[in-house]
Amino acid sequence: MAAVFARQQETAIRWRESTAAERIDRIKRLREALLDNRDNFYAAFAADYRKSPSEVEASEFLPVLEEMRHVLGRLKRWMKPHKLWPTTTMLGTSAWVQCQPRGRVLIVAPWNYPLSLCLGPLVSALAAGNTAIIKPSEMTPAVSGLMARIIAKVFPENEVALFQGSTPTSTALLALPFDHIFFTGSPAVGKVVMTAAAQHLTSVTLELGGRSPTIVDESANLTLAAETLMWGKFINNGQTCVAPDHVYVHTSVKPAFIDECKKVLKARYGETPGQQKASQDLTRIVNGRHTQRVAALLSDALARGAVAVAGGEVDEAQCYVAPTLLDQVPAGADILSTEIFGPLLPILSYSDLDQVIAEINAGPKPLALYFWSRKQAHIDKVLTRTSSGGACINHCVAQFAHGNLPFGGVNNSGIGNAHGVYGFKAFSHERAVLRSSPLMLIKLFFPPYTLNRYKLIRQVVDMLRLPMI
Numbered sequence: 199m200a201a202v203f204a205r206q207q208e209t210a211i212r213w214r215e216s217t218a219a220e221r222i223d224r225i226k227r228l229r230e231a232l233l234d235n236r237d238n239f240y241a242a243f244a245a246d247y248r249k250s251p252s253e254v255e256a257s258e259f260l261p262v263l264e265e266m267r268h269v270l271g272r273l274k275r276w277m278k279p280h281k282l283w284p285t286t287t288m289l290g291t292s293a294w295v296q297c298q299p300r301g302r303v304l305i306v307a308p309w310n311y312p313l314s315l316c317l318g319p320l321v322s323a324l325a326a327g328n329t330a331i332i333k334p335s336e337m338t339p340a341v342s343g344l345m346a347r348i349i350a351k352v353f354p355e356n357e358v359a360l361f362q363g364s365t366p367t368s369t370a371l372l373a374l375p376f377d378h379i380f381f382t383g384s385p386a387v388g389k390v391v392m393t394a395a396a397q398h399l400t401s402v403t404l405e406l407g408g409r410s411p412t413i414v415d416e417s418a419n420l421t422l423a424a425e426t427l428m429w430g431k432f433i434n435n436g437q438t439c440v441a442p443d444h445v446y447v448h449t450s451v452k453p454a455f456i457d458e459c460k461k462v463l464k465a466r467y468g469e470t471p472g473q474q475k476a477s478q479d480l481t482r483i484v485n486g487r488h489t490q491r492v493a494a495l496l497s498d499a500l501a502r503g504a505v506a507v508a509g510g511e512v513d514e515a516q517c518y519v520a521p522t523l524l525d526q527v528p529a530g531a532d533i534l535s536t537e538i539f540g541p542l543l544p545i546l547s548y549s550d551l552d553q554v555i556a557e558i559n560a561g562p563k564p565l566a567l568y569f570w571s572r573k574q575a576h577i578d579k580v581l582t583r584t585s586s587g588g589a590c591i592n593h594c595v596a597q598f599a600h601g602n603l604p605f606g607g608v609n610n611s612g613i614g615n616a617h618g619v620y621g622f623k624a625f626s627h628e629r630a631v632l633r634s635s636p637l638m639l640i641k642l643f644f645p646p647y648t649l650n651r652y653k654l655i656r657q658v659v660d661m662l663r664l665p666m667i
């Protein structure tokens with residue numbers, strides 16, 4: 199891989215001059231190859247974790263195709279130098295921001311949305327004019343293998359290369375002096391990536407995880423809350439970075455909310471546990487190890503007195519855990535202190551919104567925060583008093599799909615943003631360019647510092663106390 203990395207250098211330097219048309223052509227070739235392989239992807243996703251074609255379309259193809267469309271329509275504009283007015287002392291100069299490709303970039307991706315989280319960032323990287331090396335997850339071998347074949351067909355290795363493998367492959371790649379690393383995965387591995395990047399002072403975008411809290415207040419439209427929350431929680435069987443982890447429900451509406459959620463689950467996946475298990479719409483847990491991890495969270499909660507008001511069935515051999523709603527989960531249960539990443543939803547009661555906000559603020563800053571309410575004062579309070587990568591009001595997970603919104607975390611849930619122009623900028627160096635003229639004001643500040651010159655500089659500095667017009 200070091201040899202491929204070395205060969206990408208010549209391309210990366212040449213691509214500094216690449217035009218919008220050339221970059222668009224690369225993205226279009228990738229798009230055609232993806233669409234030519236639609237059925238192969240259905241088969242690969244089915245083999246890896248029985249993801250249904252509808253979810254492959256909605257949660258893998260759709261975000262990538264949408265990203266491509268967004269980029270193709272706007273790239274020319276994004277690439278144009280962004281001209282800026284001179285500030286007071288810079289009168290007589292012109293200035294602009296030139297977005298340059300960073301150069302050679304590394305994209306390391308997780309297993310939960312293997313296509314979307316490898317190729318979405320790749321679209322941004324190509325739009326910004328970079329070469330790329332991709333390291334998908336080892337946990338979805340069928341999808342990763344198919345992507346490797348497609349990438350090798352569309353791009354020579356000195357442009358885009360994909361290396362399959364687990365931690366040793368990542369470690370070897372992370373030792374190389376990339377110009378940018380775009381990592382999606384857990385906060386724990388995010389720290390490993392940032393430490394490795396620090397050796398070369400490589401810039402990073404870290405798209406991480408953590409627990410995303412959710413609140414349903416007494417004014418919420420409970421039908422809407424149940425419909426959207428059951429979708430965001432159980433799509434990909436809960437294996438979603440922005441999936442709601444636990445939900446605080448106002449005591450006065452909790453029984454009605456649980457009833458609504460149960461109705462939605464039955465309508466979507468089947469009336470009985472047997473029908474739900476047979477549903478083709480429920481993705482499986484990615485492997486035995488993760489099934490055991492999720493099953494252990496469930497049995498710990500049940501052993502401590504939690505009640506499964508829906509679901510609760512586990513078949514480890516088939517990597518199956520039913521969509522499960524847990525009531526009366528006691529403080530101290532493991533499920534309340536770790537990212538669940540599976541189909542378990544603890545439903546907690548609250549009567550004081552300030553207390554919920556205090557609990558959220560006591561933990562690491564989440565990737566997402568969701569609030570169902572019709573009270574504007576409550577919405578304002580939650581949005582101003584908390585911090586999270588993103589937030590939705592009366593919806594969940596959908597913020598990921600909005601191409602004009604930045605997508606990213608904050609501190610423990612991530613650094614930097616992806617998607618649309620934010621993704622383009624993540625993979626660009628925003629170079630500041632100043633062009634001077636003989637009339638530049640700053641000339642008056644050059645030495646020798648005579649008394650008059652000193653007085654003039656001082657007057658200009660004093661003038662800066664005046665308000666901007």
Ligand SMILES: NC(=O)c1ccc[n+]([C@@H]2O[C@H](COP(=O)([O-])OP(=O)(O)OC[C@H]3O[C@@H](n4cnc5c(N)ncnc54)[C@H](O)[C@@H]3O)[C@@H](O)[C@H]2O)c1
Nearest residue numbers: 307308309334335364365368383384387405406407408439
């Ligand atoms: N913010 C987002 O956009 C986003 C999206 C999806 C998943 N996630 C997060 O990803 C996590 C789940 O995915 P995962 O289990 O694949 O994450 P992970 O951090 O275990 O692995 C991510 C990638 O890093 C590699 N890796 C693992 N250990 C490594 C190490 N020690 N050194 C170098 N590389 C290593 C893996 O091979 C994989 O390619 C969750 O925390 C989830 O919230 C975040």
